[in-house]
Amino acid sequence: MTPAAGGARVVVVGAGVTGLLTAVECVLAGHRVTVLDRGAIPDPGSTSHDQHRALRTLMVGDPAATRRMGAAHRKWQELEPVLGPGFYRQVGVVSAVPRERLAEVVRFATGAGVPVETLLPSALPQLGFPAGTAGVREVRAGVLLAGRVLRAAARWLAARPASAALRPYSPVAAVDAAAGKVTLAGGEVVGGDLLLVAAGPWTGELVGRPAVLYRQTMVYLRPGRRQARRWRYAPAVGGLGADGRAWVVPPVAGTLLKVSSDAVCRQVADTDAGAEDQVPWAERLAQAGILRDPAGYEVVAVRACHYAADTAAGGARLERVGPAVWARTACGGSGFAAAPLVAAAMVEAAKEAAA
Template sequence: MAAAPARRRTAAAVVIVGAGVTGLLTAVGCALAGHRVTVLDRGAIPNPQSSSFDQHRVIRTLSPDGADATRRMIAARHRWRELETLLGTRLHRPVGVVTAWPRERLAELTAPAAEAGVRVRTVEPWTLPHLEFPPDSTGVMDEAAGVLLAERVLHAAARWLAAHPAVTLRPYCAVTGIDADSGKVRVADGERTGADLVLLAAGPWTRELAGPPVVLHRQTMVYLRPPPDAARWWEQAPAAGGLGTDGRAWAVPPGAGTLLKISSDAVRREVDTTADCEAEDQAPWAERLAAAPPLTGLHRYTVVAVKPCHYTSDADTGGPLLARVGPAVWSRAACGGSGFSAAPLVADRIVDVLREGAA
């Protein structure tokens, strides 16, 4: 994301709706390319209610979707290293990521890694005694992977944008509609703002404004403090997935001021709205997570917080989606941790679109 002279004869006007990781990093990329950028969000910037606001997120270079997907994640990892330099702060903890797999599937996973040039090695469950592996499984360690300090990313990007002369940040400015044909953005007070390109990256609120159909998900996450005799081990522990007796859980290690976090696909549910979130009792979902625990001796850990989060996914594929929904309007469905780690690639694509339009 190094600065480069823009090919466009005049700077493009870019409006970004949503101050989560995709919106903020796209704003950074567009500003570096010489464009005028306005970021709108219904809350603060960064917005603690955004789907990407969290202590930390996992970034993998090895993708189970094959060699091409792995190469994309290698590119994303490279962009994150550049962002650390640009934003002047540490954003990544290179602790590695281990995922548990049935032993008979190891060749299926490691072959794409070799093709894409990713360093992996197998690890036996007994070498990671505080992680609960499924029966008859082993671990695949992605050595170049690790943990992104998500909250730090959002605040650092917002500070950089606030200091840039070509960027306007407009917090507490709710968008009520987007005309996909004209690129006009309507805000709550009736104001209409035009742009050469609009990126809709509003997380849970994306489907209310424009874009292809998306599904809204809610998931419960539990934040823990390790017992004293395990604290030192956790300081160097990798992030880990495929855990628990059902193989559906994740553990993100503490460090750099963050807590240990556990989550599981088993407690993900589709919801119609975010409005009822505060009234929902999270205890039953936390108990369901504990029923197939990703950690050994989970009862010894201190629960600090239990929080819900929301994210959207493409209604057809179930994954993240960057789609053109009008001549000047793009939409990004935010998909949990994978959406966070791939956000620099979305920024690159939007900058490419502006460059192609100026050619």
């Protein structure tokens, strides 16, 4: 695909899911895109990179957020024919809720147009539901194969050199929000009609916006033979463990079972996890009552991941920081799921910039 006459020149800083999907959508709309990243493209060390992420729509008590995530779900489905099928598995997402709230949650979901069904903890005997809870399963939700998404987007862009330039190992040293330009570490200046800074934890630093950095420990497990049968068609599940703060993403399409909890999320000063011992955090997860038979699983990997939250908004926010400059702070799994919405917003901004 060649860029349309009059298309905008778009510069994207950061080749995570937000940056790559924005580049894809902008190319589809006839714009020319340059993607800069400090590492490889895609970068296995980026905050977006993982085996899989849950994709759900239902945000109980927040109709606007539910509509927004419904729109994101549709955008992901529209991307499959573009990037290639197979990166989304509609296995469902279950939330553990107090039994006295089941009717309320089902009413909200019905009013929001989100199909759900209730289930007892006995339907998922391998998992530790908090006492007095049951599950609400969002039947159209599922799991995104995150690593596959990033690789597919990078390949799609690389196959269109007339419209997309991928520049790995090009760290950005400074962003001029007023001029819409970036200066690379080697001194080169790169500019365009529109600039998106989506560099994960480094976004706030580049655009001068305060952000809080968090680290979370993930444990990746391989179920034993007896447990594997129970995981064959299992959904992603949240609200698990004795404190109701844990979640699991099932082993689909050859991935491992992923376990973590909000209880092991902590604020940190930087992304250097090398000096921190992850074993105590992994042991804390093992003792949280997430899995009924933890001894029946093999621990394959323990990983520390990072995400940043906008200090003012408390999450991931797309913000205009200059006449032609936008910034988006990374926000873990929810940021990954909502990335197509950012891409759509940037296509509109590119259209305006090209006018």
